[in-house]
Amino acid sequence: MKKIILIILASALVIAVGVYFIIPSKLEVTNQVTIETSDVIISRFLIQKNGWDKWWPGTKMADDQFSYNGVQYHISKTTNSGVNLSIQKNNLKLNGEISYLPNSDYMVKITLYATTESNLNPIQKVTNYIKIDDLKDQTAIILHHLKTFLEDEKNAYGYKIYINKIEYPILLTTTIASKNYPDMQHIYETIKELRKQVKVQGAIEKNFPMLNIHKTDDKQYEITLAIPIDKAITPTGKSYINNMVRGGNLLVADVKGGPNTISNAFAQVKIFMKDHRLISPAMPFESLITDRYVEKDTAKWITKIYYPIF
Numbered sequence: 001m002k003k004i005i006l007i008i009l010a011s012a013l014v015i016a017v018g019v020y021f022i023i024p025s026k027l028e029v030t031n032q033v034t035i036e037t038s039d040v041i042i043s044r045f046l047i048q049k050n051g052w053d054k055w056w057p058g059t060k061m062a063d064d065q066f067s068y069n070g071v072q073y074h075i076s077k078t079t080n081s082g083v084n085l086s087i088q089k090n091n092l093k094l095n096g097e098i099s100y101l102p103n104s105d106y107m108v109k110i111t112l113y114a115t116t117e118s119n120l121n122p123i124q125k126v127t128n129y130i131k132i133d134d135l136k137d138q139t140a141i142i143l144h145h146l147k148t149f150l151e152d153e154k155n156a157y158g159y160k161i162y163i164n165k166i167e168y169p170i171l172l173t174t175t176i177a178s179k180n181y182p183d184m185q186h187i188y189e190t191i192k193e194l195r196k197q198v199k200v201q202g203a204i205e206k207n208f209p210m211l212n213i214h215k216t217d218d219k220q221y222e223i224t225l226a227i228p229i230d231k232a233i234t235p236t237g238k239s240y241i242n243n244m245v246r247g248g249n250l251l252v253a254d255v256k257g258g259p260n261t262i263s264n265a266f267a268q269v270k271i272f273m274k275d276h277r278l279i280s281p282a283m284p285f286e287s288l289i290t291d292r293y294v295e296k297d298t299a300k301w302i303t304k305i306y307y308p309i310f
Helices: 002-022 039-047 049-055 122-150 153-157 184-200 259-275
Strands: 026-035 059-062 065-068 071-079 082-089 092-104 107-117 160-165 170-178 210-215 221-229 239-243 249-256 285-288 302-309
Touching: 026 092, 026 122, 039 049, 039 082, 039 092, 039 107, 039 122, 039 153, 039 259, 049 071, 049 122, 082 107, 082 122, 092 122, 107 122, 122 153, 153 160, 153 259, 160 259, 170 184, 184 221, 184 239, 249 259, 259 302
Parallel strands: none
Antiparallel strands: 026 107, 059 065, 065 071, 071 082, 082 092, 092 107, 160 249, 170 221, 170 239, 210 221, 210 285, 249 302, 285 302
């Protein structure tokens, strides 16, 4: 019996010694993920620490310290291509970085790499080696969470942005100039006049009124209003028919809020277009889903922003 026990102990010792020498002198954690987004968006959410708050799956401990599933992540430095950080689980600490590299049109590769020296203590060395596998799994989950977050346009740009087709290309349109920014009464009086023409000539209004306001070089405001209709009519006064391309692409953003929110949404859609290398052949416009003249609370305004795109 003693002989069997000795054989078992000897075998265990041989295995332990073998494992000890097989374990490399450096322990490494490496993970990669490819994200369908732009390097501008990656920079916003990876290099800027306040961006981590929005996508991190765990807990924020401080401005530069985060935790997930019992592991601490500390950002020590930001660079042009990523962040330097430490990863600590109990008494095991690794130093490394999360870096990014655009590798094709609208694709960015994210790499997490961290390393530490193996512990000389045999038991601790084996224990740390086991912990490394857990860290590999955990960092893979974290990078996947970043991927899922950024590939949702609403997270990346703040608004739901998507592509629709032009269904009703005939627009009864009018353009007016003003030295002052137009108020809602002026806008809806003009819409009312367009609607009268539509009704008198037996056409049907097919979508919400459309609005574009921009400042010209002579510091006046040019206001363009349009009503999508089902057929061409003979315009009167200063109105005219504007024909878009049926089936053409429209980039759409859903917006809830007042003028500042709408202005910010326009800016984010422009960034989206730049990121995706999209070109707009015509003016963008707002689809006035909410009757702004009736609804005085701008926080309740619902608007769709449309950009014709190639």
